Amino acid sequence: MRSLPIAALAAVFVFAPPVHAKKRTQVHPYLEIDQTVFDSLSPTAPAETYTTVAAGIDASTSTARAEAQVSARYEYRHAWSNTSGDSYVISGLGRGRYDIVPNLLTIEGGALGTRTRTDIRGAAPIVGLGDPSNTSQLYSTYVGSTLTQRVGLLNLGASYNLGYTKIGSRTPGLLPVGTPALGGFDSSVSQAAAASLGMKSGALPFGWNASVGYNRDDASILDERYEGTFARVDIVVPVTPTVALTGGAGYEKIRSSQRDALLDASGSAVLDANGRFITDPASPRRLSYDQSGLIWDVGILWRPSRRTSLEGKVGRRYGDMTYIGDFDWQINKDQAFQIGAYDGITTFGQQVGGALRSIPTQFVVSRDPFSNQFGGCVFASGTNGAGSCLSPALQSIAQGTYRSRGFGGVWRYSRNATSLGFAIGYAQRRFFAPPVGGFSINGQTDSSIYVQANIGHRIDEVSGVDTSAYLNWYRSGLNGAPRVLGVGGTASYYRNFGPRLTGTASVGLYSSEIDGFETSMTGAAQVGARYTF
Numbered sequence: 001m002r003s004l005p006i007a008a009l010a011a012v013f014v015f016a017p018p019v020h021a022k023k024r025t026q027v028h029p030y031l032e033i034d035q036t037v038f039d040s041l042s043p044t045a046p047a048e049t050y051t052t053v054a055a056g057i058d059a060s061t062s063t064a065r066a067e068a069q070v071s072a073r074y075e076y077r078h079a080w081s082n083t084s085g086d087s088y089v090i091s092g093l094g095r096g097r098y099d100i101v102p103n104l105l106t107i108e109g110g111a112l113g114t115r116t117r118t119d120i121r122g123a124a125p126i127v128g129l130g131d132p133s134n135t136s137q138l139y140s141t142y143v144g145s146t147l148t149q150r151v152g153l154l155n156l157g158a159s160y161n162l163g164y165t166k167i168g169s170r171t172p173g174l175l176p177v178g179t180p181a182l183g184g185f186d187s188s189v190s191q192a193a194a195a196s197l198g199m200k201s202g203a204l205p206f207g208w209n210a211s212v213g214y215n216r217d218d219a220s221i222l223d224e225r226y227e228g229t230f231a232r233v234d235i236v237v238p239v240t241p242t243v244a245l246t247g248g249a250g251y252e253k254i255r256s257s258q259r260d261a262l263l264d265a266s267g268s269a270v271l272d273a274n275g276r277f278i279t280d281p282a283s284p285r286r287l288s289y290d291q292s293g294l295i296w297d298v299g300i301l302w303r304p305s306r307r308t309s310l311e312g313k314v315g316r317r318y319g320d321m322t323y324i325g326d327f328d329w330q331i332n333k334d335q336a337f338q339i340g341a342y343d344g345i346t347t348f349g350q351q352v353g354g355a356l357r358s359i360p361t362q363f364v365v366s367r368d369p370f371s372n373q374f375g376g377c378v379f380a381s382g383t384n385g386a387g388s389c390l391s392p393a394l395q396s397i398a399q400g401t402y403r404s405r406g407f408g409g410v411w412r413y414s415r416n417a418t419s420l421g422f423a424i425g426y427a428q429r430r431f432f433a434p435p436v437g438g439f440s441i442n443g444q445t446d447s448s449i450y451v452q453a454n455i456g457h458r459i460d461e462v463s464g465v466d467t468s469a470y471l472n473w474y475r476s477g478l479n480g481a482p483r484v485l486g487v488g489g490t491a492s493y494y495r496n497f498g499p500r501l502t503g504t505a506s507v508g509l510y511s512s513e514i515d516g517f518e519t520s521m522t523g524a525a526q527v528g529a530r531y532t533f
Contacts, residue, residue: 124486
């Protein structure tokens with residue numbers, strides 16, 4: 001399966017026309033070599049160094065019918081000490097959209113390769129330094145199509161998305177004594193299909209839309225299965241040229257189930273070599289979540305211009321009240337702002353796939369020089385909005401079905417020689433699951449807060465600086481689980497020596513604090529060179 005991420009990342013870009021079709025298409029493969037030293041300042045430990053040799057590609061296209069961008073990288077790290085072994089890292093992000101038939105049929109896709117935290121109760125390490133614990137390699141990809149057709153006054157629509165999420169190599173984390181295993185995650189296949197029929201206001205004093213949908217997620221661990229179906233009707237009643245009232249009602253059914261884990265003689269769950277539950281093949285299916293019934297919501301929609309929209313809704317769903325909303329403001333061509341609140345029943349595979357779909361098809365490549373990961377917030381470029389965050393989905397690996405709620409905001413600015421990005425958010429998950437080996441996470445919640453800031457400035461035609469900072473706070477509701485705080489920052493200077501060769505120098509400082517353990521602090525420095533073909 002190692003070839004899958006590279007193939008998936010490349011597949012995103014082939015949605016675009018050939019390289020020679022438009023001048024706005026750019027393809028930049030490169031080779032890079034870096035020398036890194038990192039020093040554990042607390043607790044004190046000898047400094048370690050490693051050499052990285054990397055090959056990657058940055059490519060993008062923007063035409064009337066297509067938009068796509070991919071940034072992918074493979075690197076081999078050779079450690080110069082006996083405490084850290086050699087390793088390889090695959091990281092990358094790709095998003096693409098292509099109008100097969102303009103205004104009728106569109107295909108899109110995306111792929112992600114990064115590292116994420118294994119257990120929310122464990123450390124928040126710097127995944128690019130040494131061989132950190134409590135991290136896992138994650139791959140996710142999806143492809144989807146959308147059909148829209150107008151027949152007289154009616155608007156017809158249909159869509160289908162197929163996604164795959166896989167956890168590859170993983171390292172265990174240091175947890176308090178007696179902490180129960182959560183069972184991990186291996187892979188899942190997600191599917192979502194929907195169809196709609198509607199009409200804009202005009203012929204009638206209101207607009208209406210009738211829709212149906214089906215969602216399914218099949219995960220390998222404990223043979224987990226999620227199925228959701230819905231049918232609903234929504235109306236939009238204009239009040240003024242820029243304000244409308246909205247309302248909708250329908251029926252929804254969501255059911256998830258799993259099999260039992262294999263137990264040992266003491267009644268504890270048996271784990272495989274990767275710390276994952278082993279499914280008991282003789283076990284019947286057990287319900288994790290089962291909710292069906294009427295759903296409804298009412299809200300307000302404000303659209304003063306094509307660049308600004310605000311929508312808020314309150315309703316009843318999942319047997320509880322729900323509150324969701326979005327505010328999008330493309331302030332001008334250089335600046336955008338977005339804030340939103342969400343609430344939904346989902347799974348890890350579905351949430352990662354949804355986060356990937358929300359990434360814009362034109363984005364700013366701004367990575368930590370020591371980790372080269374896409375795991376936080378991704379800022380848009382041009383007039384593609386503000387951006388989106390992977391942080392709520394990647395706060396840690398999660399098993400089973402859960403209710404995901406939270407809010408987040410993203411602001412980005414880019415003009416002349418300066419680019420800025422800032423994001424902040426809160427995420428919560430409430431789990432639904434039957435007991436496994438006498439232990440249950442049913443009704444338990446975990447939560448996280450994330451903050452990220454990026455600043456880039458071009459000093460002159462050949463040099464510039466990039467800085468970044470982040471804060472992540474995690475809390476699990478499981479008994480005895482510690483709170484975890486991770487903060488860090490980096491600064492890099494780059495200089496171009498001709499059109500193809502770029503030299504960089506970077507420094508970084510990181511800290512991870514876990515209740516009950518000594519706070520760790522790590523400093524890092526790096527010099528490197530990149531040759532772009």
